[in-house]
Amino acid sequence: MNPSPLDTRDPLTATILALFRANGHMLRWGDHFAQPFDLTSARWQMLGALAASPLPLTAPQMAIQMGVSRQGALKQLNLLLDDGLVERHPNPYHKRSPLYRLSASGLERYQRIDAAWSRHADQVRADFDLEALNTTLHVLKKIQERHPTQEDEGEAA
Amino acid sequence: MNPSPLDTRDPLTATILALFRANGHMLRWGDHFAQPFDLTSARWQMLGALAASPLPLTAPQMAIQMGVSRQGALKQLNLLLDDGLVERHPNPYHKRSPLYRLSASGLERYQRIDAAWSRHADQVRADFDLEALNTTLHVLKKIQERHPTQEDEGEAA
DNA sequence: TACAGGATGACATCTGGTTGTCAATCTTTT
DNA sequence: AAAAGATTGACAACCAGATGTCATCCTGTA
Numbered sequence: 001m002n003p004s005p006l007d008t009r010d011p012l013t014a015t016i017l018a019l020f021r022a023n024g025h026m027l028r029w030g031d032h033f034a035q036p037f038d039l040t041s042a043r044w045q046m047l048g049a050l051a052a053s054p055l056p057l058t059a060p061q062m063a064i065q066m067g068v069s070r071q072g073a074l075k076q077l078n079l080l081l082d083d084g085l086v087e088r089h090p091n092p093y094h095k096r097s098p099l100y101r102l103s104a105s106g107l108e109r110y111q112r113i114d115a116a117w118s119r120h121a122d123q124v125r126a127d128f129d130l131e132a133l134n135t136t137l138h139v140l141k142k143i144q145e146r147h148p149t150q151e152d153e154g155e156a157a
Numbered sequence: 158m159n160p161s162p163l164d165t166r167d168p169l170t171a172t173i174l175a176l177f178r179a180n181g182h183m184l185r186w187g188d189h190f191a192q193p194f195d196l197t198s199a200r201w202q203m204l205g206a207l208a209a210s211p212l213p214l215t216a217p218q219m220a221i222q223m224g225v226s227r228q229g230a231l232k233q234l235n236l237l238l239d240d241g242l243v244e245r246h247p248n249p250y251h252k253r254s255p256l257y258r259l260s261a262s263g264l265e266r267y268q269r270i271d272a273a274w275s276r277h278a279d280q281v282r283a284d285f286d287l288e289a290l291n292t293t294l295h296v297l298k299k300i301q302e303r304h305p306t307q308e309d310e311g312e313a314a
Numbered sequence: 315t316a317c318a319g320g321a322t323g324a325c326a327t328c329t330g331g332t333t334g335t336c337a338a339t340c341t342t343t344t
Numbered sequence: 345a346a347a348a349g350a351t352t353g354a355c356a357a358c359c360a361g362a363t364g365t366c367a368t369c370c371t372g373t374a
Contacts, residue, residue, distance in 0.1 A: 011290040012282045013274075015297070016183060020202065021224040022297040023180035026173060027360095028332080029304040042360060045177070060322070067178040072361050074323065096322050096369050117170075124303045125169045128296065133168040135289050136296040140172070140179040146281050147186040185362080188329095199330060217352070229331050231353065253339050253352050 016143065033120075037113045046076050047085065047102065047110040056089060056099035085109055173300065190277075194270045203233050204242065204259065204267040213246060213256035242266060 030041035039047070049065050050057065057065070063073035077100055080086040085106035088098045102110065187198035196204070206222050207214065214222070220230035234257055237243040242263030245255045259267065 010278060010282065011287060011294065012278050012285060015290050015294050017202075018294050018297045019176065019179055019183065022301050023176055024224055024331080025301045025306065026176065026304060028306045031332085031359095032306060040359075045174075058322090067181055068360095069362055070322080071324095071363075075361075078323095094322080094370070098323095121167060121169050125167065127299065127303060128169060130168060132292050132296050133172050136293045137168065137172050137175050139285065139289050139293040140175040142285065144179050144182045146284060147183060149182065149185045149189060181361080184330095188362090197329075215352085225330095226332055227352080228333075228354095232330080235353095251340070251352080255353095 015139070019140070019143070033117070034113060037109060037116075039109065039113060042076055043080060043085070044110075044113060046073075046080060047106060048114070050086065050100065050102050051107065051110050051114070053101075056101035058091065058094070058097045058099055060097070062100065080106070172296070176297070176300075190274070191270060194266060194273075196266065196270060199233055200237060200242070201267075201270060203230075203237060204263060205271070207243065207257065207259050208264065208267050208271070210258075213258035215248065215251070215254045215256055217254070219257065237263070 027041045030044065034040055034044045037044075045066065046062070049062060053065070059074045059077055060070050062077065063070040066073060077086060081088060081100075085103055086100050087103045087106075088100055091097055091099045184198045187201065191197055191201045194201075202223065203219070206219060210222070216231040216234055217227050219234065220227040223230060234243060238245060238257075241260055243257050244260045244263075245257055248254055248256045
């Protein structure tokens with residue numbers, strides 16, 4: 001782990017650069033972790049978001065929940081639909097925008113990978129200070145808040 | 158900022174999910190920020206890595222430095238070459254693997270966007286606790302360390 | 315009830331990144 | 345010196361996501 005010239009910059013810049021690197025790293029790690037379950041990082045996350053929701057969701061709701069574009073979420077949903085991991089149900093309130101939820105096999109798939117992740121996380125979490133994790137969480141959110149993008153307009157607290 | 162069901166999970170998982178979201182968010186923000194300079198987040202980062210290096214670098218060196226795949230770095234370098242922001246120089250030690258460094262216009266371009274970023278960062282940094290930033294930096298690195306991928310093999314401290 | 319404007323899904327295109335293959339070039343070993 | 349093995353760049357295929365356009369559906373308002 002060489003210090004790398006990037007670390008010599010101001011702490012804010014260094015943190016944001018570390019964020020990019022950590023993201024790439026974890027996506028790669030996640031792809032390998034998810035591979036035995038026939039999933040990718042993206043699909044795993046998508047299944048997780050659906051599993052966490054008590055109600056079926058529309059595509060735009062998924063997009064907001066995941067912080068991803070509407071069309072991005074839709075794309076993944078359609079792929080998951082092709083794989084039979086997700087079910088589409090008619091939305092009584094909107095003819096064009098159906099509701100999505102996990103199918104039986106999607107739920108089973110998610111539960112399996114989530115159990116494996118939990119076992120892994122239990123191990124890894126021991127190496128982290130709870131306070132440090134909370135600080136990190138807070139800083140990441142704040143970095144986001146301080147860098148609004150177009151679609152963030154009109155999001156007062 | 159609704160708490161979102163994801164935050165109810167364990168702090169490690171929540172932090173990693175926040176990492177993904179923050180990454181996507183900052184890439185989008187960066188693309189907009191860099192647009193007036195005719196750059197993207199990716200190219201800005203690449204120019205920054207070259208600007209930070211005292212010596213010209215080969216493509217694989219760039220890849221390692223940026224935590225990206227060899228072919229990924231190469232792709233961007235070739236695009237930057239097409240744009241004339243980067244120069245390729247023969248490598249006396251390796252006929253196939255040339256050295257890259259910023260061209261005059263690449264340096265100028267980078268200096269302009271970096272000045273703008275510095276002004277922005279000065280503002281934003283005021284909202285952050287130095288200690289919290291350092292903690293975040295540390296946690297992000299540690300998350301990486303605890304999730305080795307294939308190419309991490311053989312990287313003892 | 316009509317109509318204007320916003321939300322939505324399909325489709326296409328683009329950026330950025332990984333992975334695999336192959337030939338060319340080092341590098342190491344014998 | 346020769347052969348075996350590792351690096352490297354070009355090329356191609358692919359995944360994930362953003363963005364733009366368009367037709368369709370929904371909503372609110374005149």
